[in-house]
Amino acid sequence: MAYIVQANVLTQDPQKPHAEAVLVVQGRVQGVGSLPEMQAMMPSAEVLDHSGKILTPGLTDAHIHLVRYGFRLSQLDLEGSTSVEEVQQKLQAYASRKPEGWIVGGGYTVTELGLTDYPTRALLDEVVVDRPVLLYSRDLHSAWANSKALELAGLTHATPDPEGGELVRSEGDLTGYLLEAATELVSSSLPTPTWEETVDAARLAVQTLRNFGYTAVHTMAFEPADDLRALMHLEQNGELPLRVWACIPHTELDHAVQLGLYGGLGDRVKLGGVKFFLDGALGSQTAWMLSPGYQNPQATPMILDQPELIRERAEKALQYGFIPTVHAIGDQANRTLLDLYSELKPLADQKGLRLRLEHAQHLSRADIQRFADLQVTASMQPVHLIGDARLVRELVPHLEDTTYAVKSLQDAGALLAFGSDAPVANPDPQLSFAAATQRLGTDGKPFSPQERLTPEETLWAHTRGPALAVGWQDYGIIQPGARADFSLWDELGGKAEALTFNGI
Structure with a gap:
């Protein structure tokens, strides 16, 4: 026709x-x-x-955890909570609606709850003591568990901190707060979703994105393999209304190569990236910052994947046609990754691939031009600034002018690709456009307004930018x-x- x-x-x-x-x-x-x-x-x-x-x-959402977003749509939503009491009320109401099994949710930040330290399991035990509760922070880099969840996970005061994570303690006892990789010590005890539940979550996610007006997404890794299989299942059954560029975790790169997989393989679901995490996140106060760092002395900056490991495995990813796709939030993490990418650029150029940095959230002014010079995609999520404005002012006020510096990056000649990071943020494009063009925090105050984009510039970063980032010349x-x-x-x-x- x-x-x-x-x-x-x-x-x-x-x-x-x-x-x-x-x-x-x-x-x-x-x-x-x-x-x-x-x-x-x-x-x-x-x-x-x-x-x-x-x-x-x-429209393309250039950074989303697609199937996890589908699961989150049915979990406890704590977005916008401003106190521990509000979390407790929402938890109690959700527990009444769902009277059995684990309670999983998320969307809060410690700072927005009015806390200067991490919350404790006792606060959750006051509401739900006989069922396990696991609540993820909005950035998904930390979580808050009740005593029952710690018990089912087999965690005690003698449990050592995992590599790349911390079980927050008070006088040697577990508080119930988990940073970075420590969240997995509890989440590994969650019931594994059935195949049918995973497919249902995938179907809900892709249809929700379609209803928002999206036609494509870039879905990030570190999700169960069944999530990617579910998207392929929808494609095979003619139920996938989106084009999907998908990452695999760097821990699976060797297995993928052994199976004969390579970057660019696939049709509507196309394998394209290998995902790494260099540091943590702002809300969990685990992002890797240059001096002077955080105002809060309790902050715990973390390096997750060591730069040497990223350098080695990113080189292998490029050799097999995959784009290294690296999470970097703090200004120190961004600088370190740009240094690393300067070494990898000749190989990326040879392979016709564009190196990619996820978030680019907090930058040193001296590093902005480097994105253009190295042709590194700045994969960013302006929608986060709505909630992060307050956090920046309280935790790293010296970085306000170079946080979500989208206009400066664009003027420098960098390639912008915008996404939502759902389920971290709502993927409704109206929110992304409002954040990029208005730059107002939840308190209504302007946040580095000199970094505002026009609607047309924002559109480019949600359409042509993401396409060029992954080599889709016809998109x-x-x-x-x-x-x-x-x-x-x-x-x-x-x-x-x-x-x-x-x-x-």
């Missing part, structure tokens, strides 16, 4: 940035121009009249030969709907 889509078209093609109609044939753009021009090219094409709307390339743009995956808007930055021509 051939279609002509009539709308106010924003193409992202600098040679023809605006048009009024797009001709689509067999899922590809055949022509871009005026309605009479497109009708002359294909008189038999069906005209879809969206003349009152804006048509753009399809995120409306020009002849490109894939016909579009988003429709009443107004740019408002509610979007997906419009695709691939049979789904």
Whole structure:
């Protein structure tokens, strides 16, 4: 079938940035121009009249934990909680609605709860003592467990801290708060979801993203292998309404190579990245910072994957066509990774791959130009600044001007690719556009307003930027030969709907 889509078209093609109609044939753009021009090219094409709307390339969420987001949609939501008492009330109400089994949830930050130290299991035991409770911080880099959860996990005062994590203690006793890899000591005791539950979570996640107007996502790793299998299952059954660029954890790279897998393998679900974690996160106060670091002396900066390991395994990833995809939050972590990438750039250039840094959240001014010089993708999540504004002012106020420095990076010539990091944040693109263009914290105060982008610049970072980051030359743009995956808007930055021509 051939279609002509009539709308106010924003193409992202600098040679023809605006048009009024797009001709689509067999899922590809055949022509871009005026309605009479497109009708002359294909008189038999069906005209879809969206003349009152804006048509753009399809939105991409460039950083999401897709199936985990599907699971989170049915868990205890603590987003926006401002006190321990509020958490307790929400926990009690959820426990009443779900009277059996583990209670899992998340979305809080320690600072927003009004605490200067990590909360304790006793606070959760006051509400639920006979069932295990595990509550993840908003950034997913720490968790809060009750006594029953620690008991079922077999943790005692004698349990040593795992590598890359800490069981927070008070006078030698476990407080119930878990940092980084220590969260896995409890989460490993959670019941393993059934295959049916995993597929249901995947189906819910992809449909929710589709309903937000997305046509593609970049899903990060360190999720169970069944999550990726579930997405492939949906693809095989014609139920996958998104294109998925997927990462594998670096711990599985050798196995993947032994199985003959390589970067770029796949169709709608395409293997592309190898994921690493250099440091922790701001909310959990585990991000790796340059001096002077945190205002809070109780903060615990952590190096998770050692730079030497990243250097070695990222080189192997490149050799097999995978893009190293490295989490770096703190300004020290970002600097260290850019130093490392300067060594890997010749191999990346040889392989035609663009190195990629996830979050780029807190930067030293001296490192901003390096993103462009090294052609490193700045994969960022402006939506986080809405909640992080207060944290930055309280924990690292000296970094406010170079936190989420999207305008400075863009002006320097860096490639921006925006995502949500869901379930860390809500993937609704309206929130991402508002954060990037307004830069207001939850308190309504401007946050480094000199870093605001325009809606058009934000659109680019949600469409063409993510496509170029992963080498999809025929995506995120409306020009002849490109894939016909579009988003429709009443107004740019408002509610979007997906419009695709691939049979789904």
